[in-house]
Amino acid sequence: MAIKASKDLSADTINDPLAQAIAPPPHETLEEREKRLEGEKEAKRVSDVIDEEIDKEKRREKPMKILLLGQSESGKSTTLKNFQLMYEPKAFRQELACWRAIIQLNVVQSFHLIMDAMDQAQRGAAGGEEIDHTTKNFPPLTTEHLRLKQRLLPLLQIEDALIQRLSPVSSKQRALEGPRLSFKEVAVNSSSAWKECFQKLLKNDRDTDKDSVVDWDDPTDPGRVLHACSEDMICLWSDPVIQQLLVKLKLRMQEHTGFFLDALERVTAPRYLPSDDDILRARLKTLGVTEHHFRMRHDAGFGKDWRIYDVGGQRSQVPAWIPYFDHMDAIIFLTPISAFDQVLEEDSKVNRLQDSVHLWKEIISNELLRNTNIILFLNKIDIFQAKLEAGIRFADYVTSYGDRPNDFENTSAYLKKKFASILKSHSKTPRILYCHLTTVTDTKSTGYILTNLHEMLMRQNLVNCNLT
Ligand SMILES: Nc1nc2c(ncn2[C@@H]2O[C@H](COP(=O)(O)OP(=O)(O)OP(=O)(O)O)[C@@H](O)[C@H]2O)c(=O)[nH]1
Ligand SMILES: [Mg+2]
Incomplete structure (x- = not known):
């Protein structure tokens, strides 16, 4: 004898066409019910797959x-x-020439800070009016220090040249304000195409060879001056008197952003190109x-x-x-x-x-x-x-x-x-x-x-x- 598995249709179901359509047939047997449920399960699986595909599409769109x-x-x-x-x-590494220039700027700006500190010490030793009490009793800089500083003055020209390339507007503004007397951090407006300014250094931007991203024969390349000043820079930065002066002035250079003074030999070497780590440490303020x-990436279906x-x-x-x-x-x-x-x-x-x-x-x-x-x-x-x-x-x-x-x-x-x-x-x-x-x-x-x-x-x- 067949066992009755489904109830008779209720009054509500009779009035509702949707409920009628999905309601189990009247007098359904157990075997028929199992078959029907199997079919519904399969239909749900197919529907879920379709939903998932739609979701993927949705996620791709937005x-x-x-x-x-x-x-x-x-x-x-x-x-x-x-x-x-x-x-x-790939695209990021094509910007090597830009980041090389920013690192050069970071280096010369660090020296600008050191030179400012030396000026302060000199004023203190000379008993000038602007003496900062911290430099009053500071041992005077020797002629060797001053000679090194003099020899590093071309760095300030490099700084100006790099800033001009990076931000022509702010350099025009500065020309009106007069010469840059003391250090000021450089910021670049994100809407300006600053990277393109440095792409001019590219020899051939279709060339995939990393070494060819810079025109090494360019006589105005700041890398030339940096390399020429390299020994003096290392000498000044490692000088114990200069280190004491920086401590006294609470100038913790290591904590300054864009700190490359411990890698001077490497970053001023001829044909220097920045590593990924160098690029991450390079500092350019955003406006x-x-x-x-x-x-x-498409892994995990995304x-x-x-x-x-x-x-x-x-x-x-x-x-x-x-x-x-x-x-x-x-x-x-x-x-x-x-x-x-x-x-x-x-x-x-x-x-x-x-x-x-x-x-x-x-x-x-x-x-x-x-x-x-x-x-x-x-x-x-x-x-x-x-x-x-x-x-x-x-x-x-x-x-x-x-x-x-x-x-x-x-x-x-x-x-x-x-x-x-x-x-x-x-x-x-x-x-x-x-x-x-x-x-x-x-x-x-x-x-x-x-x-x-x-x-x-x-x-x-x-x-x-x-x-x-
Ligand atoms: N040691 C160290 N340096 C960091 C770390 N995060 C960022 N820096 C350095 O801090 C400096 C500033 O970082 P940025 O990413 O330029 O900071 P920012 O938030 O974009 O700053 P604005 O553009 O001025 O708003 C850069 O020289 C970075 O290399 C870190 O976790 N450790
Ligand atoms: Mg930023």
Whole structure:
């Protein structure tokens, strides 16, 4: 006897044509039911595959947008360089001539700072009116020091020539202001085609040979002067009296961005071309906002356009960020935790870490960003660690840290907790904090983090696609 498996149609089903269409047939037997369920299972599997394909298409259409935010010198442009190295290595390495020029500028600007310090010491020794009390009792520089300085004056011409090439507008402005008397960091407006200025150095941009990206026969190549001055530069930088002067003036050159003074012989060598690490350490301040396009790899079935936006981090630049807040998939917020004992360049009364915490609060409480994924990079941990090891006490600057141990493990855990608790209390919607301790000048560890980030955002995007 056949067993009846389905109920008779109810009154509701009889009135509803859709329910009628999908309702099991009346008087269905158990075998028929099993067959039907099997068929439905197969239909669902096919439907899921189709949905997945549609999702893939959807994801391909809409580019993933990431905004890099953080105060100046937090490592935004360096993070962007990591993306370039990972996803556009060929195009990035074609810019070698540009980065070589930036490194040359970083070197001559470091010497400009040293020469300024020597001027200050000389004024102090001469009993001039502008004496800084720190240089009053400073042992006078010898004639040998002054001779070296004199011989290095061509570096200042190189500096001017490089800046002129990099930023013709600001050099015209400077011509009106008069000669550059003391060091000032160079910034470049992202809308200017500064890289193209240096591409002129290219001999043949179709040539794939790395060595041919620079016209080595160019008599005006700054590399020639740098090489000619190399020995004097090394001599001055390694001089103990000069080192003492820098300590006295609290000029910690090693902590300055674009520090290449420990690699002078290499970076001033004839036919020097920067390595990837050199490019990551090169410093050029950003003004404005730049958009960069990347085509991500197709592994794990994902193929997608990514847009990364890099902004200038100085306080005066913050209003320029706001038009970019809409429709961002994620923000990578960078805090240079090594700056806990430093002040802002634009306001020497403000501690840099405190300023970064303040900026973090502003960003996570912004209404336009309420649904944006937030990734926090507690960056420059290499310098942070070195400072702690050198005995600089974190609690002297962050008094709430109290008498906890002055080691990396405890201080970094404290900072992670602090940023997380601010997110919890200030975010408009509950959000997960993706936090990483980073050294973005290290391509290997950063590459690993960015790959994970890529996967995390793709997964997140998938969830969002299925919800819409
Ligand atoms: N040692 C070390 N240096 C870093 C790290 N991150 C960035 N830097 C260096 O710090 C300098 C400033 O980094 P940038 O990426 O230019 O900073 P930014 O946030 O783009 O700064 P703005 O353009 O002024 O907003 C560069 O010379 C980098 O090489 C890090 O983790 N460790
Ligand atoms: Mg930048």
